[in-house]
Amino acid sequence: MGDDCREIEGERFTSREKKLLVQNVSAEDGGNYACQARLTHMGKQYVVLNGIAVNITERSGDGRRIPKITYPKNNSIEVPLGSTLVVDCNITDARDNTNRRCWTVNDTLVDTYYNESKRIREGFESCAAFQEHTMCTVNITFLEVRMEDYGLPFTCRAGVSAAYIMLELPAPDFRAYLVGGLGALALVAASALCVYNIFKIDIVLWYRSAFRSAGTIEDGKLYDAYVLYPKPQSESQSHDVDTLVLKILPEVLEQQCGYKLFIFGRDEFPGQAVANVIDENTKLCRRLIVIIVPAWLSFGLLKNMPEEQIAVYNALIQDGMKVILIELGKIEDYTAMPESIQYIRQKHGAIQWSGDFTEQSQCMKTRFWKKVRYHMPPQRYPPSAVQLQKRVPSNCTAGPELGSRKKNCPFMPG
Known part of the structure; x- marks a missing residue:
């Protein structure tokens, strides 16, 4: 020197x-x-x-003196924001090589570039020697991935060899959004269905009232319902049934709601055969109302009554008419009833009467009459205002309970 x-x-x-x-x-x-x-x-x-x-020597041949970086491979990796990340750089080098192995960013050593925050650091180098080559690993650690790290090349260098990685934000998981959206939609649908099941009667009646169709129903029918009722033997039972059928039903369904009923014993012409009256008029009705009294003797009266047989036959077999069962008391066992009545009860259920038999206590807005109106066909032409003034009782209740006697029950058609 x-x-x-x-x-x-x-x-x-x-x-x-x-x-x-x-x-x-x-x-x-x-x-x-x-x-x-x-x-x-x-x-x-x-x-x-x-x-x-x-001394500098040049070698030709298979290039084993040049380090080979097996990973990274100038590739990108998806990393969530704020996560911790460790990436290894794997290098295969000649055994007697002394190439420097390190991580850089922006052509600066990582430890120098992040000297103040030390958020990103280069790890220790570890090597394993074999007969003709050495495999080394040196990693880079991200303590917290930040937005400025995305799209920035972090390069692993080994002598003249270099390879980089770039961080990317993970692509949105559309499956999670889809599952969440479908779950929310199913929850909304289930809630809507639950609300509808609870308030469907009020919703249907409101819809009929708000979007009333003008004109008549062109189905060839003259009556909205045929009323089928028993003739009990005891005087007290007969009085209750007659009061309901001949006074309360017409008061509410005809005068307050505007329906047209056919009631046997009130609407047939004198002298007509019973079988003909029933057969002809049930075909002219849109609904069949069947009144059931629990206190009948094992319901034998109903079993043997031709009127019931003809009316139910027309309703179920010929016209496919909808049947409305009204129980005048709680009925536990239907096994003694005719099979047709059992079938109707099982398929459509029944409406149970829970009021008294005084005409002054009835109003179309109580829960019982709402259920009856729900099963009745929609009305096209409501009664006139003058008729309503005369027909609606002055003490009609608008509350949900039957039998109360509050005043001012407004008219709600349909």
Whole structure:
């Protein structure tokens, strides 16, 4: 070493602890290198030099002297924002190579670039030596992935070899959105169905009232319902049934709601045969209302009554008429009833009467009459205002309970 020794400069040369790292080695890098250190001994300062001669050789052939980075491969990886990430750089190198292996960002060592925050750091290098090559791993750790990290190339370098990774935000999981949307839709549908099942009677009656169709129903029918009722033997039962059928039903369904009923014993012409009256008039009705009294003797009266047989036959077999069962009391067992009545009860259910038999207590807006109106056909032409003034009782109740006697029950058609 002579006096022409000069200080090494340039980006290719990096001093790291006690090592000098040279990138992109060329033939011009050969020569004598000296490391200078200052020591103090017994109060005196000394300059110590240690030199080394470097020869640059060129090799041709299979290129085993060039490090090979097996991962990363200039690829992108999806990483959620704010997560912790560790990425390994895997390098295969010649066993006697001393190439530098490190991570850089923006052509700067990662540890230097993030020196203040230390949020991203290069890890320790680990190597495993084999007969002809060495496999090394050096990782990079992201303590917290931030927005500024996305789209930035983080490069692993090993001598002249380099490969990078780029972070990307994960693509939206449309399946999760789809499942969530379908779940919300199913919940809304279930809630709507539940609300409808609870309030469907009021909803249907409101709809009929709000969107009333004008004109008559062209179905060839003259009556909205045929009323089929028993003839009990006891005087008290007969009085209750006659009051309901001949006074209360016409008061509410005909006068308040505007329906037209055919009631046997009230609407047939004198001298007509019973069978002919029933057969002809049930065919002219849109509904069949069947009144059932629990106190019948094992319901034998109903079983043997020709009127019931003809009316139910026409309703179920010939015309497919909808049947409305009204129970004048709670009925636990239907096994003694005719099979036709049992079938109707099982398929359509029944409406149970829970009021008294005073005409003054009835109003179309009570729960019982709402259920009856719900099963009746929609009305086309409501009664006139003058008729309503005369027909609606002055003490009609609008409350949900039958038998109360509050005043001012407004008219609600249909």
